[in-house]
Structure formats: C-alpha cells, structure tokens
Amino acid sequence: MATFGAAGRWPHILPLAYTIQALFLITLRFFIYKRKSWHYFVYDLCYFVNVLTLLYIWVFPSSKILFTVCYTLSHGPLSFAIVLWRNSLVFHSLDKVTSLFIHMYPPLTLFTLRWLLPLDLQRKDYPAIVHIGSSLHMKTAVFYTVVFYLIWQVLYYAFIIYGRREKVDRGLRATSYTWLLADKDGFVARLIQKFGFGGPNDGINRYKIVFYFFLQFGYMLLSILPVCLWYYRNMYVNGIFLCSIFAVSVYNGASFYIDVFSRRYIKSLELLHDCDETETTDGIPRHSISSCPLRKSSQVNMNSSDNANELNNKKSS
Incomplete structure (x- = not known):
C-alpha cells in the first residue's frame, strides 16, 4: 500500500525505486534458484517483460513500440499471472514477495508514467507516452506485442527446450512448463489429457509442449485485448484493475497465513x-x-x- 501512495505522491521516483528493487531481487533470486537448479524459471516471460520495461525506462524512452509492448504485456499476461499462479503477499517470505514484485511492479510503474506523471516530465523523460496519445491503436499494439512475444518464445525454445533438453528430461533442471505439465491437479495438465496428448504420468512429449505453447499464446492474446480497449484509455478502469489484482494477492496472503497458523x-x-x-501409566496419572x-x-x-x-x-x- 505504501507503494501505491508513493506512486501518487512522487510519481517521478517510482521508476528509480522499481529499478533498484528489480536489480536486487531478480539477481538474488537467480543465485538462490541456481543453487536449487531452478534458475531456468528466470527465463520465463515475466522476467523478459521486466527487462523490456527497464530498457524502456533507461535506454529507449522515446520508443513508442517498446512502451506499447511493455504496457500490453505487463497489464496482460503479467498481471493475470498473479491470479493464475496464486501470487500472495506474505511479508516474511522473500520468495513470495519477489514473485509478487515481478508481476505487480511493471504494470504499476507504467501506470504511474501513463497517468500520474506530470505532462512536462512526460515530454522530457518519456516522450513516447506523449507521442502515442490517449489511446493505443489496436492492430499496431497487438502486432508488435505478438512480435516481441514470439521473439521471447523462439529464444526460450532455442536455449531452454532444445538447448538444455537433456538436463530437463533427466530432471536435473526444473522449468515452468515441466512443472505445469506434471501437475496432476493443474488446469493445463488436465486440459492436455482431455485432448488426448497423455496424462501427467505419461511424461512430456513434443505434442504436449506444442499444445502448451499454443495455449500460452492464446492466453497472452486474450489478456492484452482489455489493455488496448479499456485500460490505456481510462485511468479509473486501469486503476481499478490493478487494485483488484493486488487485492487478490492480499487475499492469497491472508489465506496462506490462516492455513499455516x-x-x-x-x-x-x-x-x-x-x-x-x-x-497416564496403569491408570495412575503422573503429575510431572x-x-x-x-x-x-x-x-x-x-x-x-x-x-x-x-x-x-x-x-x-
């Protein structure tokens, strides 16, 4: 909640605060996950979007294409992942706080730049926002978002699925897609089984991977449509959406604490x-x-x- 307050009162410092925390938390997570052989998770889409957001803020603030892609991906698949992955606000857990940060901070930062940053600072520091105007062009936004998404997908396939196939198949490395496909109670694994590509106990084959990629692509495409239609055009709709997503994380955190205690x-x-x-021994109570x-x-x-x-x-x- 302090972050939301800071975004409203000092919108110009939020990009710097986001950058410092992102560099620290993501770097720390990489080394922690590497010790557990989980570091392939760091190549997922959410980290790719964080990198794009940092590039826009500090390297390409005049790029309308990059800002559009960052806005759609951060408010689309990145935000909805808080619901799907059940990210939770659990203060004593560094892992849970980091996961929530990775999914929540990019859309919050871009929301602040879009709606709360004064116009003179937008012109000076982030001119792409001024040049885009009050709405995103639907076809252009979807096209460039798909292009950047496919760039990430091709790189992921080349370096993780194909390049590290032996380690993943032998169980030496954990990835998001192997975790989802092996989850017996998960929606993805059950859906794949219904389509006849095998159950979680049948191992991971190329048909499962291809189906998973198409499913993920469809999810991305559906999640960015509200961004172009409503979120970017209306500050209140955009703000209500982010507050709702954050409220879900708070609810998940409260449920976690209730369950644990x-x-x-x-x-x-x-x-x-x-x-x-x-x-009690032989019916005689012992008072010690x-x-x-x-x-x-x-x-x-x-x-x-x-x-x-x-x-x-x-x-x-």
Whole structure:
C-alpha cells in the first residue's frame, strides 16, 4: 500500500525505486534458484517483460513500440499471472514477495508514467507516452506485442527446450512448463489429457509442449485485448484493475497465513492430546510436566510471566 501512495505522491521516483528493487531481487533470486537448479524459471516471460520495461525506462524512452509492448504485456499476461499462479503477499517470505514484485511492479510503474506523471516530465523523460496519445491503436499494439512475444518464445525454445533438453528430461533442471505439465491437479495438465496428448504420468512429449505453447499464446492474446480497449484509455478502469489484482494477492496472503497458523494450532492440540495419553501409566496419572515438552514450554512461559509480574510489583512498591 505504501507503494501505491508513493506512486501518487512522487510519481517521478517510482521508476528509480522499481529499478533498484528489480536489480536486487531478480539477481538474488537467480543465485538462490541456481543453487536449487531452478534458475531456468528466470527465463520465463515475466522476467523478459521486466527487462523490456527497464530498457524502456533507461535506454529507449522515446520508443513508442517498446512502451506499447511493455504496457500490453505487463497489464496482460503479467498481471493475470498473479491470479493464475496464486501470487500472495506474505511479508516474511522473500520468495513470495519477489514473485509478487515481478508481476505487480511493471504494470504499476507504467501506470504511474501513463497517468500520474506530470505532462512536462512526460515530454522530457518519456516522450513516447506523449507521442502515442490517449489511446493505443489496436492492430499496431497487438502486432508488435505478438512480435516481441514470439521473439521471447523462439529464444526460450532455442536455449531452454532444445538447448538444455537433456538436463530437463533427466530432471536435473526444473522449468515452468515441466512443472505445469506434471501437475496432476493443474488446469493445463488436465486440459492436455482431455485432448488426448497423455496424462501427467505419461511424461512430456513434443505434442504436449506444442499444445502448451499454443495455449500460452492464446492466453497472452486474450489478456492484452482489455489493455488496448479499456485500460490505456481510462485511468479509473486501469486503476481499478490493478487494485483488484493486488487485492487478490492480499487475499492469497491472508489465506496462506490462516492455513499455516491453523495447521500449527491443530498440531499443538494433537501434541497436547498425545501428552495427556502418555502421562497416564496403569491408570495412575503422573503429575510431572517433564514428559510433555509442550506443557513444559507453557510452564516455563508461565513461570517467566509470574517472575516478571513479581518484579514489577516490587518495583512499584
């Protein structure tokens, strides 16, 4: 929420704030994922869009084509991925915060440049926005977005699917497409199975990969249409969309916390029940708390609290 406030009050500093955080978090994620053999995830579309956004901000601010592509991809597949991948706002998890940042910050930054940055700063620092005008040309926007998307797709196929095929097939490297295709409960795997290309247990073949790519392309195409029709033309519609996407991440985070703490609470009750059963031998109850770590911990906390209260009473007297 602080980011939304900063975007409204100091829109000119948000690109710099986004850049610093992106360089730090994405670099850190790469090294963390590399240790786990997950670093092929960093070649996904969401990271490609982040790179394009940084290039527009700092290298090609006059490029109408690049700004159009960044706006459509960031507000399209990147934003909707928060819903599909269940990104969540979980403050104590660096991985979850980074995932949310990667999907949320590019559209927020571009929204700020489009709607909140004063016109004189737009002309000076980001002239492409002024030259485009109040709306995106549908055919032009879709055409260039598809071109950039296909560039990423070809590079991904060349370097990951084909170039690193042996490591991926042997399970030495994890990728987003292998994870989705192997997810038995996932929508993608079930849809592919319905079309007769095999289930999750049948391995990954080229028909599954081709079907997955076409499915991903269709998702991208559908998700960018509202950007051209509504988001870029109306600030309020654009803002409501971003707030709704962010609200989904907050809801997912709240659900995560509720699930985690409820599981811990249930586990503590089960441990307490087990302690009650083990503290009875031949029908004779044992009053020692040393046999139950849970009660022992509780007793220590109670004693500490009593000692603290006694100390406070002495000080007050």
